[in-house]
Amino acid sequence: MAAQEIRLKSTVGGFTANGRLHSLSVWFILALRLMMGIAFFQSGIDKVLSGSFSAAGYLQNAPPSNGSPVADLFVAMGQTPWFVDFVNIAVPWGELFIGLGLLFGAFSRLAAFWGAFMMLMFYLGNWSVSHGYINGDFAYMLVFLSVAAFGAGRIMGLDAYIEQYEVGGTPLIERYPWMRYLLG
Template sequence: MIQQLQTTILGREYTLELSGTLTGYWLVFLRLLVGWWFLHEGLNKYVAPGRFRAGWFLEKTGTVVSPVLNAFAGGATEAAIELVVPAGEVLIGLGLILGVLTRTAAFFGAFMLFFFYFGSEHWRRGLVNGELMGLVLFVTIIVFGAGRVWGVDAYLETTDLVGNWPWLRYLLG
């Protein structure tokens, strides 16, 4: 059985032929796997002994994004980052696991991993590492609209709200 996955990327409609249900199962598996990864990382920052501190990351120098990160180091902005990162990881994880606002959650996950990848010294030892692989997984979830397979987004896209405002599909799926 041949299935089709229809998605819109940057205003252009794409239809992908998927062979059987294996592709759909794979997208659900990737979405759940990445969702659990981020949910676990976010919850771990709340339960692990010692408080999550963002200073070690924000105060780095010599990386591609250190000028941006350094602007948030110290004071109230650093305290805000220490709240936003774990909360963001939990929300991204829940969004992916439930398939709710999947593209939005994956976008913010990719945004975070962009800074983790380019703000880390790990890439100096090689370009391919865990942060890059996570970034690739988030982009895959965005491109394929993985929330449309066994996710709440599949239902939300059939509602009148999304029918009246089709641009909402960019946030879903």
């Protein structure tokens, strides 16, 4: 079977980018989704099962010690008891559900958005620019955004089926177009 070429074109802020994808690119997009799914699922399940995750020390100490430009924000978060309680639940369970969403390709854009948000927070909290502004946290954030942009949940994932689920004889994604922001 001959490989196909897929053309892309996007204009943002008056700038247009053109490109061509090889049909084998789909496997790499799937690999990125699964890689991040495994990483987040494993991280989340470890925290949930240990039952001892606490963000307070990290929030109050890590960002100031590494020179984060938003250290004061992290310290304030770490000194707010209700917020620490929220983070102590949101991080482990968020990682777990983001991981599951990506592994099964269900609500992939939603999972990837929250994964990118978490990686942005980790990037700012784990601030280290001694080797440049691009580190693993930043790179993972871009991987999450790529997974969302490519609609990776449609590639051997449940999103392809969820989108076509009929509601009143109309596919879900046609009846509720806003669902495109959650699925794919």
